[in-house]
Amino acid sequence: MDVAHCYLDGNVDAVEFCPHDSFHCILAASTYTLQEGDQPRRSGSISLFNVDADAGRLELSHRVETAGIFDIKWSPVGAIVGPLLAQADADGYLRLHHLECCSDGSAAGEQSDALLDAGNFLKEVTSKQVSSSMCLCTDWNPSATSISVGLSDGSVSIICLLDSKLEIQQEWKAHEFELWATSFDTHQPQLLYTGSDDCKFSCWDLRDCPSNLAFQNSKIHKMGICCITKSPSDPHTLFTGSYDEYLRVWDVRSISKPVNETSICLGGGVWRIKHHPSLPGLVLAACMxxxxxxxxxxxxxxxxxxxxxxxxSLAYGADWQRGEICQEGKRKSGVVATCSFYDRLVRIWMPKSDIVA
Known part of the structure; x- marks a missing residue:
């Protein structure tokens, strides 16, 4: 069921609902737009929306103009810091924005009166130039003390967050080509997974410096790896998505092949995988x-x-809203946000499937 939609002023490539309590209605959407010409420029923005599915509302509350953005991630729930939004951008920077609330216009700077009605805005708290290459993807460790960044030259960086400052802890050449996926193991945060256009799926042990390669699989994915995510409910299960159109299920205890060859062809190229916040085994995939x-x-x-x-257009961004809504006495799976690139569109919708916990 369609709830609402909005067109942005740039190519939309990521949407992320805030997972923190009291902020589940906040949706962040990022853009990346190549300004062609004699001096090409990669511009972008982050837009904050207030989502009320019951009322069919998707209201813009704040917008930040930035460099072109490839990835955004909210800090995990349960960490000391937060809610923080990490930005990986085309200028080679990792930037952190804090989600703030304001009661009047003076706290939010130059936002218009119409946008201030919602009261939430982003304030950049720190930034770090990671590389002269582009930052393509990012992920938080479970305690929000470290952030991983994948780069267009195939490198990966581990950046420490301490006292609102970012410092590069270690960096190394992890892949031959663009590194599109980096993900901490949420159950064993000393492990980091990476995936690249070189078709290699790797795991690194961060307890060593430089990190040691714990394993690498280069035979299963027939094209580049776009996303990696650990199951939040099963410490042994991990998912990968690839340009080869397959969603694959892995058992990290036997990483030489997908567990029992569990895989499914979704078509189009699997760019994003998002786990349902409360229903184990249910995932949302953006299939380009x-x-x-x-x-x-x-x-x-x-x-x-x-x-x-x-x-x-290209289906790039997808996320579930935390929390559940009741409809006709049934506990439904909640609200979904999706975005597409060239048509610059964000949509809010609810699954038709009668998914009951």
């Missing part, structure tokens, strides 16, 4: 040239239970 899919994984079985194809 084939819209969005909700996939249910039970043991060795993976099944597409719903697709959403109302975007007319």
């Amino acid at each position: 040239h084939n819209g969005f899919a909700i996939v249910k994984i039970e043991g060795e079985k993976a099944e597409v239970i719903e697709t959403y194809c109302k975007h007319e």
